Amino acid sequence: MANIDDDIYREKLPDVSTVLLGGARKLCRPATITDKFPILSWLPRYKLEFLLRDFIAGFTVGLTTIPQAIAYGVVAGLEPQYGLYSAFMGCFTYIIFGSCKDVTIATTAIMALMVNQYAVISPDYAVLICFLAGCIILILGLLNLGVLVRFISIPVITGFTIAAATTIGSAQINNLFGIKSPSNQFIPSWKNFLTHLGSTRLYDALLGVCTLIFLLLMKKVKDVPYGNKVFWKYLSLSRNALAVIFGTFLAYILSRDGSQPFKVTGNITAGLPPFQLPPFSTVVDGEYVSFKEMLDKIGASLASVPLVSILEIVAISKAFSKGKIVNASQEMVALGMCNVMGSFVLSMPVTGSFTRTAVNNASGVKTPLGGAVTGSLVLMALAFLTQTFYYIPKTTLAAIIIAAMISLVELDKISEMWKSKKLDLLPFTITGLTCLFWSLEYGILCGVITNISYILYRSAKPHIIITCEKINEHEVCIVDVKQRLDFASAEYLKAKVVKFINNQIGDKQVRLVIIKGQEINSIDYTVANNIISLKEDLQVLKCELFCWNWNIASAGVVCRLKPELKNIFKYNLTIEQIVIDFYEQCTSNGSNFTINSFT
Incomplete structure (x- = not known):
């Protein structure tokens, strides 16, 4: 079974002197001057x-x-x-x-x-x-x-x-x-x-x-x-x-x-x-x-x-x-x-x-x-x-x-918003009414706040699809995260997975959770902590957690925080193979399910 490369433990940062030298060179470039004074670019070519x-x-x-x-x-x-x-x-x-x-x-x-x-x-x-x-x-x-x-x-x-x-x-x-x-x-x-x-x-x-x-x-x-x-x-x-x-x-x-x-x-x-x-x-x-x-x-x-x-x-x-x-x-x-x-x-x-x-x-x-x-x-x-x-x-x-x-x-733009996405009429209406009946200054401010609220809401509640699939005669929980994770959404992912597993207990014997990571291009310290906490919560529920095909940089954040979790990240394997290997390992360790013996 392929393990994550040890390079994830080392985050490569540029040297300070390199950054300063690069910045100085950029300031001294002729292109920087012409960027700030475009007349120097078009006037010599004037016809x-x-x-x-x-x-x-x-x-x-x-x-x-x-x-x-x-x-x-x-x-x-x-x-x-x-x-x-x-x-x-x-x-x-x-x-x-x-x-x-x-x-x-x-x-x-x-x-x-x-x-x-x-x-x-x-x-x-x-x-x-x-x-x-x-x-x-x-x-x-x-x-x-x-x-x-x-x-x-x-x-x-x-x-x-x-x-x-x-x-x-x-x-x-x-x-x-x-x-x-x-x-x-x-x-x-x-x-x-x-x-x-x-x-x-x-x-x-x-x-x-x-x-x-x-x-x-x-x-x-x-x-x-x-x-x-x-x-x-x-x-x-x-x-x-x-x-x-x-x-x-x-x-x-x-x-x-x-x-x-x-x-x-x-x-x-x-x-x-x-x-x-x-x-x-x-x-x-x-x-x-x-x-x-x-x-x-x-x-x-x-x-x-x-x-x-x-x-x-x-x-x-x-x-x-x-x-x-x-x-x-x-x-x-x-x-x-x-x-x-x-x-x-x-x-x-x-x-x-x-x-x-x-x-x-x-x-x-x-x-x-x-x-x-x-x-x-x-x-x-x-x-x-x-x-x-x-x-x-x-x-x-x-x-x-x-x-x-x-x-x-x-x-005509109002009708276009109505046809394309009706929810966009909310910031439009808030901005317009506030500008008309209060003031232009506060109207644009209310519109910006509405926009930021949208962004924060989507960040706090990312699009996550959780399904229970039968793979090789075993029930497996597949978590598909459709956008990047950051500190605002960390707790939401953990809560949603734990709730799903709790609802499955007594109905289906789910012993394995796999989080797909193709679209998770970066995570932060808060998300890493919640991934560690999620694994611990799943252990209490007698479930194992794997992270499949995560970005190396994202996996590195978790592994640098807790190196012993290196094995939960799986690469170069299909989900079916991960399930087969998991249950074969469980069988070789005895009939009783033991999480620690696998990881």
Whole structure:
């Protein structure tokens, strides 16, 4: 009978000096530098024919970015130029650190909504959150912790996205009809709208509804089956810019007699933002607020804002990677740097924008250099077009935001979850409802906790099949473990086997338990202790335990803990042969069953 090799007693660990030397060599490799600064990889290979494609894509994205940045600045409770500040710095910084050519970094509706409750107190809060979130994301990226994103499932992301889009769209329903709203939350927004219908401004409502219909129809123009498809595609992509141009022109023409039928954006500070340190203190209503007091106020958002930012950019990068492997940690480094650098120019938190990334991809961008064109366009708008921005109707911006949010409400994913695995609707529902009726921060947290609970439950109760089979005229208990064992599941395996054997006593004479180990690729100290304890419990029940075809490393954990158990591990034998050898040995030791005499 083959015994386990003595090598299982020796766990081969690398020498400390080898580890340190290997780490130093890795840091000094040119590949490590180019990994952290991807521009060093793609810029030397840049081709002249890429320039036109990048310019067209960057210009098209810029036409989408400018109106959305202004709109999201308003959503955040800030002056519109803050959204533009965020856009231009995000575009330029991502060129250096970003690894995905399609991704466009700027403020988003979700980020705007998450900082709104702090920005209305003072813009300094939004800038400080941008800096702190950037530092956290950057550190996580440098520590290669992008793997943590894998613990957040698609149902949680879907629930969060749909709830956030619903909340943001609901918050703009009042602006669409020219009604003043005191809140950006889901229920208060609709309550205010329904109770103030009499305050609807006719011209705002007409322009807003018509603009929304125009945007939704223009989104379908790209699918026109006849004519020049490229023309229809770019006409569809420019829908936001066309809406802003028309609304601004109309507001300007109708205001020449001194009256203004629409609520307009108002003055936007012209010129580039000052380059200065982020605000580590502020003054609110004439009272000094220290850095610690600001942190206390921000609270849970220090965790939720980085988390949501990371989720968005990693999800977007994966969606547009085109078969390439996305380095989540490097995307976190890029996003962290965008936020850190942005905080020096009065930026609010930024992340990847799905809408603008889709526009970038559809426009045929070839390298991240397209972001330089977008950033330059935003800078030109800040320098020369701020007087024009004065006449942008708020109802037009509201329509742009609502149209963007409608595209994020992917109801088809709910039906897909229902068809594939109904249990996934639980984290989706918990996340969505919590985001809608409590807050986005706690909603994503509840979703993550639900995901982790799933993982812990499966870890504590692995899939174990126990059957009683008749082999060579003897009843044998076969235990088939369908996943790896760890400390959480150790007691569960022992309890299930002992319970099964106890239930068999008096019915079938089970004297042998065999645990299959093909799928047990690793165990820990707790599992090893429970295997030893299980053998002792089975001895009391006059049963023998064998472990068949276990991984050598897993068997070694048990044998190093208790060397005399080496013989319970069986290799190069069939189960039938193990049963035959066991009962032959028992017979040779006498008619009475003796466990110790066999092992």
